[in-house]
Amino acid sequence: MVKKYVIKGLVQGIGYRPFVAEIADKLNIDGFVRNTGGIVTVVARGQESALISFRDRITNDLPTGGFITSVVEEEANDGEVALLADSGFVIVNSDQDLGANLPLIPADIATCPDCQKELFDPANRRYLHPFISCTVCGPRYSILKSLPYDRETITMGDFEMCPDCQKEYSGRGEKRRHAQTIACKACGPQLEFRVISSDSSLGSNEINDAIAFLKAGGILAIKDIGGYHLACNPFDRQAVAALRILKHREAKSFAIMFEDLDQIREYATVNEKEGEALESPARPIVLVRRIQNVDKDFADNVCLSSPDVGAMLPCNPVQIMLVKECGPLIMTSGNASGDVLETDNDKMTEWMKERGNSPEMKGVSLAILSHNREILRPMDDSVMKIVRGRSQYIRRGRGHVPTPIPVDIPGEIFAAGGDLKSTFCYIKNGLAYPSQYLGDLESVSCQEFYQVERDAMSRIFGFEPKAVVRDKHPGYFSNQVAAKGNLPIIDVQHHKAHVASVIAEQNIKGPILGFAFDGTGYGDDGAIWGSEIFAWDGHSMERVGHLKEMKLIGGDQGAKNTNTIALAMIHNLGLDEKFDSLAFKKGLIHDFDKGGADLIRAAIDNGINTINSTSMGRLFDAVSAILGICHYNSYEGQAPIELENIASQTKEAYPLKISKDGDTKELFAALLNAMEEGVDVPRLARGFILGVADFIKTKADEMEINQIVLSGGTFLNRILLETSIDLLEDRGYKVYTAQILPPGDGGICLGQAYIVSKNN
Numbered sequence: 001m002v003k004k005y006v007i008k009g010l011v012q013g014i015g016y017r018p019f020v021a022e023i024a025d026k027l028n029i030d031g032f033v034r035n036t037g038g039i040v041t042v043v044a045r046g047q048e049s050a051l052i053s054f055r056d057r058i059t060n061d062l063p064t065g066g067f068i069t070s071v072v073e074e075e076a077n078d079g080e081v082a083l084l085a086d087s088g089f090v091i092v093n094s095d096q097d098l099g100a101n102l103p104l105i106p107a108d109i110a111t112c113p114d115c116q117k118e119l120f121d122p123a124n125r126r127y128l129h130p131f132i133s134c135t136v137c138g139p140r141y142s143i144l145k146s147l148p149y150d151r152e153t154i155t156m157g158d159f160e161m162c163p164d165c166q167k168e169y170s171g172r173g174e175k176r177r178h179a180q181t182i183a184c185k186a187c188g189p190q191l192e193f194r195v196i197s198s199d200s201s202l203g204s205n206e207i208n209d210a211i212a213f214l215k216a217g218g219i220l221a222i223k224d225i226g227g228y229h230l231a232c233n234p235f236d237r238q239a240v241a242a243l244r245i246l247k248h249r250e251a252k253s254f255a256i257m258f259e260d261l262d263q264i265r266e267y268a269t270v271n272e273k274e275g276e277a278l279e280s281p282a283r284p285i286v287l288v289r290r291i292q293n294v295d296k297d298f299a300d301n302v303c304l305s306s307p308d309v310g311a312m313l314p315c316n317p318v319q320i321m322l323v324k325e326c327g328p329l330i331m332t333s334g335n336a337s338g339d340v341l342e343t344d345n346d347k348m349t350e351w352m353k354e355r356g357n358s359p360e361m362k363g364v365s366l367a368i369l370s371h372n373r374e375i376l377r378p379m380d381d382s383v384m385k386i387v388r389g390r391s392q393y394i395r396r397g398r399g400h401v402p403t404p405i406p407v408d409i410p411g412e413i414f415a416a417g418g419d420l421k422s423t424f425c426y427i428k429n430g431l432a433y434p435s436q437y438l439g440d441l442e443s444v445s446c447q448e449f450y451q452v453e454r455d456a457m458s459r460i461f462g463f464e465p466k467a468v469v470r471d472k473h474p475g476y477f478s479n480q481v482a483a484k485g486n487l488p489i490i491d492v493q494h495h496k497a498h499v500a501s502v503i504a505e506q507n508i509k510g511p512i513l514g515f516a517f518d519g520t521g522y523g524d525d526g527a528i529w530g531s532e533i534f535a536w537d538g539h540s541m542e543r544v545g546h547l548k549e550m551k552l553i554g555g556d557q558g559a560k561n562t563n564t565i566a567l568a569m570i571h572n573l574g575l576d577e578k579f580d581s582l583a584f585k586k587g588l589i590h591d592f593d594k595g596g597a598d599l600i601r602a603a604i605d606n607g608i609n610t611i612n613s614t615s616m617g618r619l620f621d622a623v624s625a626i627l628g629i630c631h632y633n634s635y636e637g638q639a640p641i642e643l644e645n646i647a648s649q650t651k652e653a654y655p656l657k658i659s660k661d662g663d664t665k666e667l668f669a670a671l672l673n674a675m676e677e678g679v680d681v682p683r684l685a686r687g688f689i690l691g692v693a694d695f696i697k698t699k700a701d702e703m704e705i706n707q708i709v710l711s712g713g714t715f716l717n718r719i720l721l722e723t724s725i726d727l728l729e730d731r732g733y734k735v736y737t738a739q740i741l742p743p744g745d746g747g748i749c750l751g752q753a754y755i756v757s758k759n760n
Contacts, residue, residue: 005074108226109136110315159189225375232329333380377436392716499512552610637716697731
């Protein structure tokens, strides 16, 4: 009996073909398996009972990381029957896609436990091999040129297998049978260690040289799966300070790589779900709560004021070997803040030399640990946290992209996303394919990256969108790119897309009340929105609430200078006299200038470079400035982040309220009075955040819609999100948050597509 199976799902790049072949051998089934474009085709000959067992096992017992969406039995054609071997089961060369089958491609997969065991086994021929991998682990999407996923269509095709690897690749019962990334020390990629200042290595062993360099206080650029990391000793304050200068990163905390969960728990508390995320094949950075006053804490310029540490576990053999010998290491993206992650060896060397020769880097040791396997697409580490048992992504990248999201969106659409924390998304066959994190599109390198990745995904997956969706903001680069071509273009309001992204990923049905809180977004009325409340009926969104509109100073500096924001809001609310008394007479509010205050107020009164805004993010900025926490956003969201950091220092909250109609005058008046009374800053910071959560609860009670969506970058605030969830769920509401895509602008591409699909 001959059977043909057409198998769709994530079945390429996970060792599925050798898995099928091994099962066939055990059941005495003849036939073949091959990749066919984005699917797998199996033709099998054997006894009926054996074929029944065969289908069951190849459908249900998949290798790690794979899943099947459908298995269809068809009649084998004459050509396929002719390929049947006289005896045995074989893996044959791939052919091109025979139909419009949308492929599923695995993300880059962390080194598996079996390979890690071999890595440290002196008797194994891959002992300390820095590129050890197998059918279930190693680089995947970052090295893929085209489909089907074969040796010649990935960058490992540049390395010819040695006889021993070829034997494993072809042999039955071998762990690396048809492992496309198979290699060993003799035939695989090679490491190179170079000290920037001398352009020479320390010795003959690259890993040992790198270990010695890091222990001596140097900063090392390491080429990993998705691009370069910059690493240094987190206990060495001088090295960390130099790293901040190197990256132009003065105010953000650094992520730290640990050897294992036990080591993380020496410095932070890790619950079960956080542990599962840390050890998952994606190996994301997970924000976990630091343990204060441990015996040997990190240098004070590592985490700064953050109560959390961004913890991660190694995802490849080089990282595994380094942290095993060095202990915890800072691992941060190999680029200047704001630029695209670097993947090119020569460009990274040039950048390190240029930065190393600057006067402020005098005396700092820099080196590079590179390799000669090409990386085709940069992949930043995914960053996430667990909030009330729910996953929340700050950045979705390596380990998750290009895994698609099943969605209730028909047709083929390209959704351009936005310009901050940019991602785009292709929709086809009820699947959404979001891109990796692309950065902020104010950077030329990020603009180029956006266009390259858009074209690459279109080519690899065969996307042919019939329409383009974009943000309403007329000045966005993503909008300009989306307008190129002859496809119909549809504009979607920014905050509606925030809410819709959660509806789409969670597949929520029925009426919904959505809260979209963030820093900025172009509104339907031309104002800058950011505290929007929408009622969704399944087809359209009605704006049913927001903060009272304020007149603020516009432009880039207007959004970054939190003093300017605070002064404008105080002036809008008629509280100048009270503020001036505390700031300029009693000196209770610091770092404000009287002359500057008068200029801001005059500009507001005369409409000079002003905007109308309902932004919740700007409200957080203003409170942060008045409390003396942060007077300038050197990176997006700095003032709200530092406000939360201060609020986390206490469990007590001074009561502050936003009026039911969104008026904040009562809140600011109470805040100023409390400062005059000497209430401590952490209590005021926490009271403000809890006041925002109470505003959400009040509006929910007013609308009486049972399903609540919380979305937008403001909900990255752990205190706000936890409190809001608790308040709402205690009152019987069903609360939904983003759990697959970020709640910030990195998720709006999916919401854009969803809105359009339901409005048409």
